[in-house]
Amino acid sequence: MILAVTMNPSVDISYAVDRFKFDDVNRVETVRKTAGGKGLNVARVIAQMEEEVLSTGVLGGTIGDYIVQELNKSNIPNDFLKIKNESRNCIAIIHEGMQTEILESGPTLSKEEGTAFLEKFECLLTTASLVTISGSLPKGLPTHYYRKMVEISRNKGKPVIVDSSGESLKQVLIHEKKPFAIKPNTAELSQLLDFEAEAGIIDLKQMLNHEIFKGIVVSMGDKGALVRHWDDYYQVTIPKIDVVNPVGSGDATVAGLAVALNRNQTVESVLKTAMTTGMLNTMEAVTGFININKYKQYFDLVKVEKID
Known part of the structure; x- marks a missing residue:
């Protein structure tokens, strides 16, 4: 079972208007509300891949209750720690070919709540085979919180994939016990290493050669990915596709990476699976959704090449 962690989930609200009027009333006919947060998107796609998953993290208030209801409607098993403060809303206003976002920062957790989740997390690990940790930390938790979660997981022999950024990711990487994989994009890599890159292969290899990286997947958008797996490098290319929603x-x-690793697939198959699920998501209007019927077609179009 894959344990998918989201520490700062939200209800994502999308408003579509023809023209956004400042300092005036904007009436909205089309509203979409979904259980949001990077880890919840991960859990949804894992479930669509027909792999066992459990979604966890922290939730509070009526917004938290709504998120649980939405996950239950999608038949996604979940077990969250209930906290005192209300979880957050994140609003996206779609207008004139643009997207304006209003993002609440979310609840502030107490020290006791932070400790309580680590205890819950350690219990949930007993039935997990792999862990994903995605997104930002809520206020109140120290920047080394994810590092502590990775350490607990490693001590129990559970591989971890971390998809975060900034100081919380840096803290994970400088620790002795590292995650199995991370997935920063080139901008996040540059921020980590204070290195300006043009996202070319030479620049990326230079960054990935840094001693803090062991296993890593780097997102390159329509160019596919460059991957370092221990001392080996792989370039992954994908076909041109019609992008509907890249979010x-x-x-x-x-x-996809988690599912393939959990199934003990080869390195090539793991990378092809990860890129295929990423592609399929961009081809759908709904975030965190893939059309599994297209999976084999696009899997066969992904190319993996080992490079020097």
């Missing part, structure tokens, strides 16, 4: 494609990539 959540990184989460779908993590889901």
Whole structure:
């Protein structure tokens, strides 16, 4: 079973308007509300891949209750720690070919709540075979919190995939016990290493050669991915596709990576699976959704080449 962690989930609300009027009333006819957060997208795609998954993290208030209801409707098993403060809303206003976002920062957790989740997390690990940790940390938790989760997982022999950024990711990487894989994009890599890159192969290899990286997947959008697996490098290329909605494609990539690793597939198959689920997500309007009927067709079009 894959344990998918989301520490700062939200209800994602999408408003579509023809023209966004400032300092005026905007009436909305089309509203979409979904259980949001990177880890919840991961869990949804894992479930669509027909792999056993359990979604966890922290939730509070009526917004938290709504998120649980939505996960239950999608038949996604979940076991969250209930916290005192209300979980967050994230609003996206779609207008004139643009997207304006209003993102709540979310609840502030107490020290006791942070400790309580680590205890819950350790219990849930007993039935997990692999862990994914996705997204930002809520306020109140120290930046080394994910590092502690990775350490607990490693001590129990559970591989971990981390998809975060900034200081929380840096803390994970400088620790002795590292995750099995991370999935930063080139901008996040540059931020980590204070290295300006043009996202070319030479620049990426230079960054990935840094001692803090062992196993890593780097998102390159329509160019596919460059991967370092221990001392080996792989270039993954994908076919041209019609992109409908790129939001959540990184989460779908993590889901494919987790499923393939959990099934003990070869390196080539793992990379092809991850890129295929990422592609399929971009081809759908709904975030965190893939059309599984297209999986084999696009899997066969992904190319993996070992490079020097």
